Amino acid sequence: MGVIREKQKKKGGGGFARGLLSEWRRRNWRRGGERVLVAVSGGADSTALLLALEELSRAGRLALGLTVAHLDHGLRGAAGQADARWVSELSGSLGYDCLVGEARVAERARAERDNLEQAARRARYEFLARAARQTGAAAVLTAHTLDDQAETVLLRLVRGSGVDGLGGMRPERELERGSDIMLRRPLLSWARREAAEAYCRERGVESRFDAQNEDERFARVRIRRRLLPLLSEFNPRAAEALARTASLLCEDAKALGALATGILEEARLESAPAGESALGVRTLAAAPAALRRRALRLWLEGERGDLRRIEAAHLLAVERLIFGERGGRVAELPGGLCVERRRGALLLRAKKKD
Amino acid sequence: MGVIREKQKKKGGGGFARGLLSEWRRRNWRRGGERVLVAVSGGADSTALLLALEELSRAGRLALGLTVAHLDHGLRGAAGQADARWVSELSGSLGYDCLVGEARVAERARAERDNLEQAARRARYEFLARAARQTGAAAVLTAHTLDDQAETVLLRLVRGSGVDGLGGMRPERELERGSDIMLRRPLLSWARREAAEAYCRERGVESRFDAQNEDERFARVRIRRRLLPLLSEFNPRAAEALARTASLLCEDAKALGALATGILEEARLESAPAGESALGVRTLAAAPAALRRRALRLWLEGERGDLRRIEAAHLLAVERLIFGERGGRVAELPGGLCVERRRGALLLRAKKKD
Numbered sequence: 001m002g003v004i005r006e007k008q009k010k011k012g013g014g015g016f017a018r019g020l021l022s023e024w025r026r027r028n029w030r031r032g033g034e035r036v037l038v039a040v041s042g043g044a045d046s047t048a049l050l051l052a053l054e055e056l057s058r059a060g061r062l063a064l065g066l067t068v069a070h071l072d073h074g075l076r077g078a079a080g081q082a083d084a085r086w087v088s089e090l091s092g093s094l095g096y097d098c099l100v101g102e103a104r105v106a107e108r109a110r111a112e113r114d115n116l117e118q119a120a121r122r123a124r125y126e127f128l129a130r131a132a133r134q135t136g137a138a139a140v141l142t143a144h145t146l147d148d149q150a151e152t153v154l155l156r157l158v159r160g161s162g163v164d165g166l167g168g169m170r171p172e173r174e175l176e177r178g179s180d181i182m183l184r185r186p187l188l189s190w191a192r193r194e195a196a197e198a199y200c201r202e203r204g205v206e207s208r209f210d211a212q213n214e215d216e217r218f219a220r221v222r223i224r225r226r227l228l229p230l231l232s233e234f235n236p237r238a239a240e241a242l243a244r245t246a247s248l249l250c251e252d253a254k255a256l257g258a259l260a261t262g263i264l265e266e267a268r269l270e271s272a273p274a275g276e277s278a279l280g281v282r283t284l285a286a287a288p289a290a291l292r293r294r295a296l297r298l299w300l301e302g303e304r305g306d307l308r309r310i311e312a313a314h315l316l317a318v319e320r321l322i323f324g325e326r327g328g329r330v331a332e333l334p335g336g337l338c339v340e341r342r343r344g345a346l347l348l349r350a351k352k353k354d
Numbered sequence: 355m356g357v358i359r360e361k362q363k364k365k366g367g368g369g370f371a372r373g374l375l376s377e378w379r380r381r382n383w384r385r386g387g388e389r390v391l392v393a394v395s396g397g398a399d400s401t402a403l404l405l406a407l408e409e410l411s412r413a414g415r416l417a418l419g420l421t422v423a424h425l426d427h428g429l430r431g432a433a434g435q436a437d438a439r440w441v442s443e444l445s446g447s448l449g450y451d452c453l454v455g456e457a458r459v460a461e462r463a464r465a466e467r468d469n470l471e472q473a474a475r476r477a478r479y480e481f482l483a484r485a486a487r488q489t490g491a492a493a494v495l496t497a498h499t500l501d502d503q504a505e506t507v508l509l510r511l512v513r514g515s516g517v518d519g520l521g522g523m524r525p526e527r528e529l530e531r532g533s534d535i536m537l538r539r540p541l542l543s544w545a546r547r548e549a550a551e552a553y554c555r556e557r558g559v560e561s562r563f564d565a566q567n568e569d570e571r572f573a574r575v576r577i578r579r580r581l582l583p584l585l586s587e588f589n590p591r592a593a594e595a596l597a598r599t600a601s602l603l604c605e606d607a608k609a610l611g612a613l614a615t616g617i618l619e620e621a622r623l624e625s626a627p628a629g630e631s632a633l634g635v636r637t638l639a640a641a642p643a644a645l646r647r648r649a650l651r652l653w654l655e656g657e658r659g660d661l662r663r664i665e666a667a668h669l670l671a672v673e674r675l676i677f678g679e680r681g682g683r684v685a686e687l688p689g690g691l692c693v694e695r696r697r698g699a700l701l702l703r704a705k706k707k708d
Binding site for chain 2: 155157158159160161162163166219222223226227230231233234235238240241242244245248249251252254255256258259288289290291293
């Protein structure tokens, strides 16, 4: 962190914007001729992102059509409305339009029996997708920083994630499955939260205080305030190390996913009876265990629509059928389905009624 | 942990030995007819492993030829000698031979400019390999627990490891490269340190206290005493979650390693001039990034003998040659080597003198 700070100082206020431009180049994102939507909560990270985009536009380094989007989650009453006004005014003063949305996250969480964090997240992404379509944006930009990435990795680690989870957030993905609007996180792989705060100060903008960022009832806040500082005692650049790990694992997850998809396609048998789906055992048996398990998961997810209530034990039971070990010739799955081994094939079919 | 403890209680002292037997079956290790060497420091973990092996042998569940091995690292003077005597006597009382080795780790660390932990580890594994050959053992057993695995994952995480490092220790591997003696860790994937301690107590054996296990100058000890307890506030089964992650990533690392080796072999060109090694660019370009990078690393490691001083930036420079991007047609490597792009091939050769 010391290093980054010093660099910031040397470079002056331009360091942050320059960092943003470098990332833009590294990712081969278009520097002009398209419209983007910037999600701004009013916190330091998103305010810094907006200010840096403005600096680069002013300097002629970027020539994007830029719209700001802000969602009032309806969780903080007048304070939330004040944030919305503040973002709107800042946008206006920089010369940008601002789309403000309003959600009733608490009601929604109750109705959908979802937790508040999840419901808020969902409402936010729906709003952003709507706003992006409305404004014809090619991409939505969010201000997740390297610190957010480190926190995400740790959150997933304590829950026992595999490589897909530990790959953290991706710097770029489709905003929604199959959408041609992209979600981009231009601060994710390099920007420290402290640098974002410093840049706001240098630009003379006092960003909004987000009470939710300080509430230790949220695991993410405890990770940030207690776990990351402890990790920094082991390695002063622990956050950077975590982000590096995430980006390595993200590449690995991509490769593994693609290879598993290949194996699934190769294993698929066209001869399955109507209403059933079949895979050839030989192809599965020949694949490395890590790919075989992924292929089975992809198969079940594709056929069932999701993986709800499918646990590691179910996948293991299916895998045992491949090698003809103990456990019989049928593996039962939640939701009235089962996988049966019939000669050289695995069949996914409805469970027979007794 | 609560769960495990209760199980232990219900099952009585036999729970630990039963856990060991289940793992033995899961791994398909031979239950009789071979000789194994058990590494016993005298701490609770290795004492519990030895006692459980003895219990299973007595009950006729295992029929292995068993020898105990203990290394006195020469770091703790009379205390170290007392430990050696204690292990030797315990072994004798259980009916096993005990091989005791003596090392001078401090001198060795100084001579080889290595840190104490590294030097001790090296001395230990050399001793175990020697002892295994001497006794004709098919495998060496060490008592690393699930807690050790969780600590290893965290140590590597704070250093920014990728999937290979985060896979942690393997439950089974070759003791030395190319050796047919295996190193097995029968407690690694399931046994909590607490359970090992409880089992020693139940067997009425008071294991030795290892001062090194309490010395906060060692990162591993700080991880154990400060980081893991904090993680348990997020998830009471954080250690289990970390071990689970390790075993998932270990499978992934194996698959990725095998696939990268395949790509390397496919890319290798036989037409390289004498003293040079060449890879076909087309094969490399077609591979997923994660595999391409691994294949390049394997290539350089194989040709140079090791990867010392090779950093991510060097690999990126080599990768850029594949896609003909900026950075010229030659990537320099530490140690007087370089990679040159010549038509459709990457050539590894000695740097030309100016």
